[in-house]
Amino acid sequence: MTSNVTNVANEADSPAAVNEPRLWISKGWRARVIKNEDDDGWAVEMVKDGESEPALVGPWTMGRDKKNPKPLDAAAFNTLVKTAAEVRRRHEQQLYATHHKTLTVNGRSGRIKATFDIVADEDDPHAVLAAYDGNGEALARVRVEAGFRFSAASVNAWIGNDYRRPDGSSARDAW
Helix, strand or coil, X not given: CHHHHHHHHHXXXXXXXXXXXXXXXXXXXXXXXXXXXXXXXXXXXXXXXXXXXXXEEEEECECCCCCCECCCCHHHHHHHHHXXXXXXXXXXXXXXXXXEEEEEEEECCEEXXXXXXXXXXXXXXXXXXXXXXXXXXXXXXXXXXXXXXXXXXXXXXXXXXXXXXXXXXXXXXXX
């Protein structure tokens, strides 16, 4: 009896597979053929389970009657899943790259690697500026404004100011 209750609960949490000509739901994705608002054609949108916005929207092929859309099939759905997952992966990589930056400058004692990591917190957005020597040993780590201009000039100025926080405070590891 317990296993039936568990199975019912699991089925309620994940949508059942749907294989219709204009709607496929499977593998954590929903593909839906929609009327293209820009012209007389059709489009397909791919939405990941649990998300409200599509990860991918693209043109869809017309059927033989040149009026209705070609029906979705397993091969097309699998290709769409692969493409939408790749679009999401690239978006995540780009977002990571904008929030995590690294550069290397020449300091008095050799090469210094500086990192800048934005913490995108709704209530307290900020960033962490850190410096490491050539062996990877931490030299300093400070909290800065999320809008801090991370550049070779600003890092060199920070190093030249004995790693004092850019806001003027003297704390090297201040939080």
